Amino acid sequence: MNKPKKTSQKILYRLKRYRLLLAASILFATITVGLSLYVPILVGRCIDLILGPGQVDFPAIYRLLPLILISVGAGAILQWLMNIINNRITFQVIRDVRGEAFEKIESLPLKYLDAHAHGEIVSRVIADVDQFADGLLLGFTQLFTGVITILGTLLFMFSINWRIAWVVVLLTPISLLVARFIARKTYYMFQLQSETRGQQTSLIDEMIQHQKVVQAFSHQEENLHQFDEINERLAEYYQKATFFSSITNPATRFINSMVYAGVGLVGALSCIGMGGVFTVGQLACFLSYASQYTKPFNEISGVITELQNALACAARVFEIIEEEPQTPDSASAVSLETVQGNVTLNQVAFSYTPTKRLIENFNLSVAPGQRIAIVGPTGCGKTTIINLLMRFYDVDSGSIQVEGKDIREVTRQSLRSSYGMVLQDTWLRSGTIRENIAMGKPQATDQEIVNAAKTAHAHSFIKRLPQGYDTLIGQDGGGLSQGQKQLLCIARVMLCQPPMLILDEATSSIDTRTELKIQNAFAWLMEGRTSFIVAHRLSTIREADVILVMQEGNIIEQGRHEELLKQQGFYAQLYNSQFSA
Template structure:
């Protein structure tokens, strides 16, 4: 396995829409789900766990809508009282007057209805928010648990940004979609049914006129939403490219500066940004015209209702207050339709995210541990590879029939050109990858019969690529052993020759490392990882070019510390600078996934084979020794 760096990319969460009388904002789906029904079915499985709350939401939505929807009709009575009283006065009808007392009672009733409607709307929104967040919480737990069970090859075959996007952005999008859809869909359906019922109670003929515009509204919504979909997909795709480019340029800022790539970087950014602008503008424009079109259709219905309603009033077939109420209902009629169209887009986006999350949850996990998996109480470090075979792909084997026997306490150096399989050997030993054939044993026990946590707990690792997290230096060193005391942390730092530079920092062991630990030099970071390994006090050590990032003087100190640490422990040292492993008990020379030579330094030099050529190639005229083969 070749040593390589991996980069990541990130996206961003969606925003929730707002809406008001007469319509709502169009959703912004990123892409369509390939198997929408399957994703919907699995998502409904999470919703079923919240059935009780959803029933409460439905009841609250019905009550909120009922109390709100009867208000226009009651308001129409006020108009009728005013109109009839005024007409009677104009005709000088004896005893004619405007009943303001009745109007006052009606207005008080309306205030009460609106207040109760608002209360149930609040209850609905409150419960929906809780349901959505609990589902997201459950999804995050499932994703986190799944990531812990996935093999290393899953992470090696995908960018970190892709995995993070599924675990964060997609889960967040599902939560946003659920919160908006559950509230809007239930309210919209109940409101639509309620409006139709109220319109029918006023005038079936006027209701028929209003409903005639419905097919036209549906047709417009379907056509526009379908046309905007490809632009939204292009927008999200380009946004991902832009995020990836920005992160890549930011992560390698010094390299970009060193090679004078600034102009090309900016030009590429501008090109992607221009494409994003174009697709984003088209997506927003096409989806934005749905509201004007819906308002146009609604106004056609409004005009027809006014004309026909006026004729009915003149014929005394309906009161003027009922016409006013019906006009209000007809204006509200398109609102739930528009919201349902908006919800359709949101659902599409949510299902696409759900599908991506469920794809992650369906990934092949590590081979389950044997029910009888145990642990070695006092591991000695006798390691054996017995006819081991392995390949990242079945059709392309990398290691075939490898057999190695390593005695307890031996220092084993693994050398070879890049891609020879050195790190792969270590990954197999720690069971990050499963072997294809043969067996690997520790103290005679097959590693597949040990718990993974127990197996990996036997090892201490210091890698060429340092890993430190955002926290204090003390916490980073103590990561090597749970419950380590202050004194033990300091002793480990001293053993790794890190104590001196730590104390020169403003906050000493309390110095906070940023996310990239860029406030330390590469050599200082390596010293901290070595201190962490020293504190862990493992049975078996793995040192993957552990001193490659430190100066020569510091390397001498670390080699001394490593020599002390390796006493009595089986140690695997992956090395490029062959001068650092002359004293190893056993040197394994690898090439193309196979151990082609093994022996001590002197034995291999005497054999005059591949190791000899490798060793001699590291010396140039002048006796200088390069850092890598």
């Protein structure tokens, strides 16, 4: 089954829940078309009542005029109602699709988000869904009415004169074949267009987020060249898609003009040669039907072009919706109730890609209250251990246990709420300072929030802000320095006081004076709590109970600071490289 057909079936599946509205739309469309086809019959009768000068049956015409007005007025009202229903169906379907996509993003494993550009995902959920909405609305507005009009006009034409009706029917397939040929070309071009637009959005998003890095390394020219290359490809696909879609209407109009001319010629000859059996009024009626019959083909050809674009965009959205979500909690999963801090890693193996092993045969046993420092060169697996502890990724083999329970057998929510995390990369959301600190404990009192901020040494700079704790900050803490944002993240953990801590370069963006204060605050916070500390600055982990020295995914040394220095091994080399002076 080809991709457009599969996508169409997925759209129809989502339309099932609105079957009543669809039925109402089709009913109104049928009545509207019926009334619009009834009007030419009335007009034809009026023409036949005008026989010549002084031979006009005005009383009969006056009786027909109110019927024409009522038919036109009723048709207009029903069409207005049909458009309202079509808009409602379209935007409810779009709401559902966008909701499904966002819900799926919330449940996708981190490996998917790490492997796909964030701007490209945003483009699918925003731009592609908008394009899908435009095509779907156009389809509802014109496709139903067009199909019913074609069927209705054929029925009326055959009822008036079947010979002339066959002229129309025999010429129609040419128009359909042309439209089908062009539709295949346009779908492929619109698909390339959507994919390239996603790449462009991703590049723009990346450049905006990292503009400081771009300017610091004078990478503007390279980025401009990359943008121009994508932009040129996008322009090429747009032009080709526009070319194929634009020839649809002229081609079908040419064929439809042939149909109209054929009906006029055969009808005129019939009026002359049939001795009054086929009247001028019937010919006028037939020509009106021929025009109404061919008009939907022009509209449908335009609709098909938009639908091809809509299907190409919808296919990209459905790819996200149908992605495999992260492995759900097992049915027998239990919640971690009383967490003291017992953590055991047994024969753990993990890799991001099957071809490149990262962590193998990793063993570690952590007692409650211990401070475990993890050090090593970049890429050795330090942050990966954190990802595995939090179950952002599942181990390939072996097991990780908390309080004697395999973390795959406990709920993610209870596992993650047992840890407090402060990472090198800060994350704040749009809202007030108060809301950002209370993110992990929404029910916290104002005094608790202030106390947490004071402990994290964030209170002083918060009080200097225009509205203090009620100051609004933008996405990712816009307007605050990197150090201030990190202090807010630390205050967030100070407020929750979880039984276990993960500190991944938690003071990397803080000045030395404040860092000393924060270290004292962390020392107080870590008292009696199991803590995992990832550090590059080895001065911050001298007091750790156990220091794990990692290289290429393996623990090559472990012990306390003084013990490792005496061994004169890899840790001693790292330490001396930082403090050789």
